[in-house]
Amino acid sequence: MPHSVDRRQALRQGALFIGAVGALSLSGEARADAQASPIQQCPPPTKLPLQPEFPTSPPDALPEPVRRNLETAMRAAIKVVSPAPRFRGFGAVLVNVDDGRIVAEAKGGDGPGTNHAELNVLRNFGLLHPDGEALQKTVLVTTAEPCPMCATCAIFSRVAGVAYGTSLEFLIGHPPTRMPIRISMPQVVATGPLPNMPVVGGVLHEETDPLFM
Template sequence: MQLLSIGQIVLIYSGLLRLCLGHNHSQPRVDQAQTPISKLAFTSEIPLSTRVYWMRQAILALGHPCPCAPFGTAIVNHTANSGLGELICTGANSKGLTGNPILHGEIAAINNCTQILTDPSGPYKLSPQQALAAFADLSLYTNAESCPMCASAVRFAGFREYVYGTSIDTLIGYGWEQIQISSAEVFHRSTGLPSSSMLIGDVLANETDPLFAWQSEPDYQCPRGCSRVEGWCEADVVGVGLYQAPMLAHGEGPGYLV
């Protein structure tokens, strides 16, 4: 076996870092014009414990303990029953897997839900028009604040709720390349749409933040279930490979590409 030189290892690590982050900033960039979430007068009767449960399901949608782009989403129907609610589908960032540059976790989940809701042999069997109307009863959970594209998709879909974990400002601080427009600003500028959506931020950020910190910080602890291998976090479990975006209904497990 031919061993890699230090220079080759550095080049490989740099390439992986570029793939994950897009661009690594030496100093955090914070958009001072963003509208603070605290100014949004949104409330909800759903308990925090339920929010935490579904945010963890959004993390589990990744199907891997430490993917390089760990953006996961779960879409839930809280109107289905008085308990936790019903999981409709999940999705995860699949740009690197598919070559589709806009297949962020939220977009993947919306695509998956659309297919599940309209599947003639599935549990819902909705028409396209019924599926469009159904989004008004659904809540989207994502482990990181949506980019403006995905936040706009949330509003155009007319979701009942949009809940995120890690903020855009935190992502920027970790070196992730972001368009500096907050979800709050997108929501404030979408009053011309016929529907309204509740926005809830910073849910379980203490668990979501570490998923995005290790990629640009060589000394940062890997997420649980992963260890550093030549400077990169890799899964401890043998056989867990690249994430394969699942299209999950309630009770199904994630998929892997080994």
């Protein structure tokens, strides 16, 4: 028994030590980032890590009414931000799974770092339907692949699926968009409570990509 207690104490001390080292490392990285220019913070245009292990879903994974009106919904998301400021073409809509109707729309913009189109449309529609059931009967359609923050919001909202136009890999390859995070939405979904949530990519990307160039 004493040996077991000693082992637990040693593990706790080891964990505290590793946590302290990690905190110091993150603190140093934060200071370095603060001193770097925005262009220096942008990663090089390389492929996303682990992307092949977390592929997007086929369009057939979405409810049929949404598939039928998917291109219309994407063009509505584009229209939300038209004319879009250069590199800032983030627009999103919610589509009802029963009839394919667009039930909400929003765009991203300047200001707080949480001012993202996907988060805005989920929050605004959710405030109108606080029971959460209405959100679960929608698919999020957005001009660009959601960042990890917005992907997590979609998961917590329990939407029936997500479809995006421009990929995160494309955004990373165009530094002016300042997209430093390399975690794809399929990766976020795979580690969450809804691992089978469909994530369809590349919808009308030939029309959404120019919004970020």
